[in-house]
Amino acid sequence: MRILLVLAHPAPASFNAALAVRSRQALLDLGHEVIFHDLHAEGFDPLLWTEEFPEGAPLPPAIEEHCRDLETADGVVIVHPNWWGMPPAIMKGWIDRVFRPGRAYRFLEGDNGEGVPQGLLPARAVVVFNTGNTPLEREQEAFGDPLERLWRDCVFGLCGSPQFFRRLFGVVCLSGVAQRQAWLDEAAALLARAFPAA
Amino acid sequence: MRILLVLAHPAPASFNAALAVRSRQALLDLGHEVIFHDLHAEGFDPLLWTEEFPEGAPLPPAIEEHCRDLETADGVVIVHPNWWGMPPAIMKGWIDRVFRPGRAYRFLEGDNGEGVPQGLLPARAVVVFNTGNTPLEREQEAFGDPLERLWRDCVFGLCGSPQFFRRLFGVVCLSGVAQRQAWLDEAAALLARAFPAA
Numbered sequence: 001m002r003i004l005l006v007l008a009h010p011a012p013a014s015f016n017a018a019l020a021v022r023s024r025q026a027l028l029d030l031g032h033e034v035i036f037h038d039l040h041a042e043g044f045d046p047l048l049w050t051e052e053f054p055e056g057a058p059l060p061p062a063i064e065e066h067c068r069d070l071e072t073a074d075g076v077v078i079v080h081p082n083w084w085g086m087p088p089a090i091m092k093g094w095i096d097r098v099f100r101p102g103r104a105y106r107f108l109e110g111d112n113g114e115g116v117p118q119g120l121l122p123a124r125a126v127v128v129f130n131t132g133n134t135p136l137e138r139e140q141e142a143f144g145d146p147l148e149r150l151w152r153d154c155v156f157g158l159c160g161s162p163q164f165f166r167r168l169f170g171v172v173c174l175s176g177v178a179q180r181q182a183w184l185d186e187a188a189a190l191l192a193r194a195f196p197a198a
Numbered sequence: 199m200r201i202l203l204v205l206a207h208p209a210p211a212s213f214n215a216a217l218a219v220r221s222r223q224a225l226l227d228l229g230h231e232v233i234f235h236d237l238h239a240e241g242f243d244p245l246l247w248t249e250e251f252p253e254g255a256p257l258p259p260a261i262e263e264h265c266r267d268l269e270t271a272d273g274v275v276i277v278h279p280n281w282w283g284m285p286p287a288i289m290k291g292w293i294d295r296v297f298r299p300g301r302a303y304r305f306l307e308g309d310n311g312e313g314v315p316q317g318l319l320p321a322r323a324v325v326v327f328n329t330g331n332t333p334l335e336r337e338q339e340a341f342g343d344p345l346e347r348l349w350r351d352c353v354f355g356l357c358g359s360p361q362f363f364r365r366l367f368g369v370v371c372l373s374g375v376a377q378r379q380a381w382l383d384e385a386a387a388l389l390a391r392a393f394p395a396a
Binding site: 010011040046047048049050083084085086087088089090092093095096099112113114116133134135138142143144146149150153154155171173174 | 208209238244245246247248281282283284285286287288290291293294297310311312314331332333336340341342344347348351352353369371372
């Protein structure tokens with residue numbers, strides 16, 4: 001399988017970066033091809049301007065490459081911290097610019113944009129790894145853990161991916177080396193379930 | 199009252215821009231002072247890098263100004279479209295960079311970041327205007343309308359603002375001039391309730 005792995009965290013020494021490195025290795029060990037994007041490292045520009053609104057609009061080469069990577073991926077792995085119940089701005093902009101009409105989803109004939117779009121992404125499974133400093137019970141009770149529905153329903157559900165897995169790791173700021181090692185092992189095990197070896 | 203008004207939409211002719219223009223005039227008519235930021239027009243940089251993580255870190259002048267505008271506002275008005283259940287990336291970055299520890303919220307002594315922070319913003323009321331092309335019932339049923347909890351609980355609830363108002367206008371892509379005019383009037387009426395004339 002061809003797996004797209006996307007990381008959003010500005011610190012190369014972060015636990016998020018460690019999750020991405022371990023995910024990449026786990027996927028390679030399973031025999032998959034991995035396309036890896038570290039959005040901060042590559043200087044991804046997250047701003048969607050009106051020129052790119054129309055379906056079929058010409059795109060900058062970097063955005064065109066991201067679109068092709070997404071629409072040819074058999075699976076997608078997303079890694080980012082929970083910032084205010086949402087992804088960091090750079091990953092929000094990756095969604096804004098790369099999940100395009102006519103490529104990630106389309107409206108049926110006669111639909112002016114208000115209807116239920118048809119998902120076009122071929123990814124059979126999506127895995128989202130998040131990190132947070134809010135205890136998991138409080139994240140659920142006080143905030144409703146918005147990242148679950150955002151990624152599952154608003155983004156990948158709309159674009160047609162049938163299988164969704166997610167794990168919110170935390171509390172990261174209180175965790176030690178052994179705990180983080182166990183979390184990395186857990187991430188690798190989840191990837192093996194989502195993307196079994198051929 | 200001193201009201202901070204923040205717009206995120208790249209098109210000056212958008213209905214979002216019209217909502218911001220009408221909001222500004224309505225607030226002035228009520229006798230309030232208005233600090234207006236059009237994030238796309240001012241070229242706001244939404245990327246938070248690690249240098250700005252620590253409490254008290256030195257900030258670029260533009261970010262320092264945004265922080266001061268937020269922490270001196272008696273009220274806040276937010277205007278943006280619903281993109282994937284979230285704000286556009288530029289507004290997400292405004293949250294990431296401007297809602298800072300020690301200024302918008304703080305952790306109590308002995309708390310390493312995992313506890314319940316204390317909100318520091320003086321804004322007595324917050325109004326969020328969103329636009330969308332998904333019928334409101336489907337937005338609620340299929341996606342859970344994540345913007346409600348994101349703004350109310352994850353952002354302004356955490357930072358201490360006691361009163362929250364929100365209106366999601368739609369379906370915008372099917373609306374005509376009369377409908378939009380009625381929506382602008384409705385926005386002005388809501389602002390008069392949230393921020394009564396002195």
